[in-house]
Amino acid sequence: MIVTNELGRLALAGACCVAYGAICLIPWRHWRHRRANAGAVAAGGWIVAYASQTGIGEELAQQTAATLRLAGIAVRLCELSDLDAAALQGAERALFIASTYGEGDAPDGGASFAGKLMTRDLPLPRLHYAVLALGDSSYAHFCGFGRALDAWLAAQGAQPLFPRVDVDRGATADIAPWRQHLSHMAGTSDAPDWEAPAFTPWRLAARRLLNPGSAGAPVYHLELEPDGLADEEVPVGPAPREAAFTEAASVGSVSQSAKLRRSATGEPQGRESLQPPGRLPAWQSGDLVQVAPAAEPDRPREYSIASIPADGRLHLLVRLLRHADGSTGVASGWLCEQAGVGGLVPLRLRQHRRFRLEDNATQPLILIGNGSGIAGLRGHLRARVAAGQGRNWLLFGERNRAHDFHYGEELAAWQQEGLLARVDLAFSRDQPERLYVQDVLRQAGDELRAWINDGAAVYVCGSLEGMAGGVDRTLRDLLGDAAVDALASAGRYRRDVY
């Protein structure tokens, strides 16, 4: 844009000053928030610290802090790894909410606490504490990290306020004792009930097999709309570029807007046409959904969202799990095969703060993933494309290019338009020796350093086993441990791995 008159130039200069001021205010507000939090503890407040990967523990920590604050108690609410030795030794009361990942390991937000503090002795004779441990009893190390944290605190001489509370798959009944202890300690017997997760019906509007002929398990692209949305007048979002739907909702349940969306398939869409549809609930790229399968409604499964609200529908990528006896996974079998297109799926949106763009929204992005991990990365790419941000570098791995290059055409189109600056692919079985995404990352060490120096953030989505560990080792080999740890604590290294 060229501004020719004096008034225009002045207005532009003023706007730039305001924007610059707003950017400068962000770190100051963070610092002020931290100082206020720390002050709460100095003034005899409580620490509520959480280590949560997908946000369930974080939500419970927020509810815990809210209950205490309702009773007039000052609270420092923070991630576990934000606690240092001095803060712990200075505190008299601390509540820990900790989930478990890997094989009994800490989630990312507790990893540095586990590595730096829990490996040493730290006398805590003043501290009174309680632990809410989140886990899943189908894992060998049920609530492993919460248990380890509890044992370490006790070994440091800290006094338990009440026995550790273990929660299996987020069960409300398991959380109840924690709430009761809390209300009792806070003296708030009238504390409001914590909201149970609300699932709402979403209509499965389309389903498409993404990898016909693949040597791996089938992967499906699913599109969902809140029930009732299809019958309402909704502004039309762009269709995904690859929308050769093999299944679609029966005509009776498809709205004009949905038909329009499909008829627009393949046509180039101006970015300015990306308007969030009216009644679609809000979510951000990086967020998750929980699906409650009809056969096991009490055991919801989580999936990364592969679209943004401006797309008009919620997209998921689901790999069909097949057991050795030939039966399919309860949730994936239902979503990929048994649920009819046009049928209803109980679904709940979940904020996944640890994997959102947040401050990285305007920075260069390095997106690394494999297999169905492309779902979470695609969500970010769609957000970046919508915002006209082209400094994106995707490193993606799968088995064979011919069958498993999910969303390949869409990615190629973004590359052509300058919205995807670089793509590195690792198709493990397309050459005699196996090649993985961490290998192509290692080959691009100089480029990686250049992007990081330019302020890039790294997002990793996909398999915990093999991929995430391999990528982490490669990043550490190329950048050094200190740099990777600094990226993680600055929110510039984020993972959604499973």
Ligand SMILES: Cc1cc2nc3c(=O)[nH]c(=O)nc-3n(C[C@H](O)[C@H](O)[C@H](O)COP(=O)(O)O)c2cc1C
């Ligand atoms: C990849 C992966 C590994 C997990 N490993 C364990 C484990 O070893 N032990 C356990 O009790 N739970 C394990 N869980 C379950 C989580 O701890 C559980 O879902 C928890 O409620 C998540 O809470 P959060 O959202 O706060 O991270 C694992 C979950 C995932 C996705």
